[in-house]
Amino acid sequence: MSRRFLFVLGSARAEGNTELLARRAAEQLPDEVEQRWIDLSEQPLPDFEDLRHDSDHVRPSSDTPLGLLLDATLAATDIVIASPVYWYSVSAQTKRFLDHWSGWLRIPGLDFKARMAGRTLWGVAALADEELSVADPYAGTLRNSAAYLEMRFGGVLLGSGSKPGDVLNDTGALTRAKTFFAEEAPLARFPHETAHAA
């Protein structure tokens, strides 16, 4: 099956380190792999309203930012969350996008969960810290979300940098970017599911 990558940019500034790193990784994708890039700051999503236990969620119209994101998500085989690390997790824009997935799970006839199963979630992130393990909560958010939806998880490509362009000095990140999307993406598992596997 031909792959279609959706890159969801979640920074609060344009052309920042996260996008630079994501574009370096995306350059390595074969030509036949489709790429679509959506910047959440250009498609501002409404606050998520939790109607799950009151009424059905309605499918958003395709001419709204939310409908555009839903259509693009459903069309992708691979979803790349390209959010900087903000307070050790994803940005608010990105989190709002993920919150809307909870509404999409409740749209009658959409079968969002079944349709996401088997697709692959990836993360790309810049952070100011040089100690990459501080981004463990970020990686955990994406890994657990993928596990909940029975998706594959390709991990998170991390690069260090504070001001825009800094990440291009992180030679380790640039090296990892070259092979990131070529790595195997196993079915995501919650930590408690793998704790006893070793």
Ligand SMILES: Cc1cc2nc3c(=O)[nH]c(=O)nc-3n(C[C@H](O)[C@H](O)[C@H](O)COP(=O)(O)O)c2cc1C
């Ligand atoms: C609101 C906010 C929160 C941040 N939180 C963290 C953090 O928890 N850890 C960290 O190392 N860097 C943090 N940073 C620094 C950014 O991750 C860093 O500047 C990164 O390069 C921004 O990515 P961008 O250029 O793609 O926007 C934060 C920056 C902002 C604006």
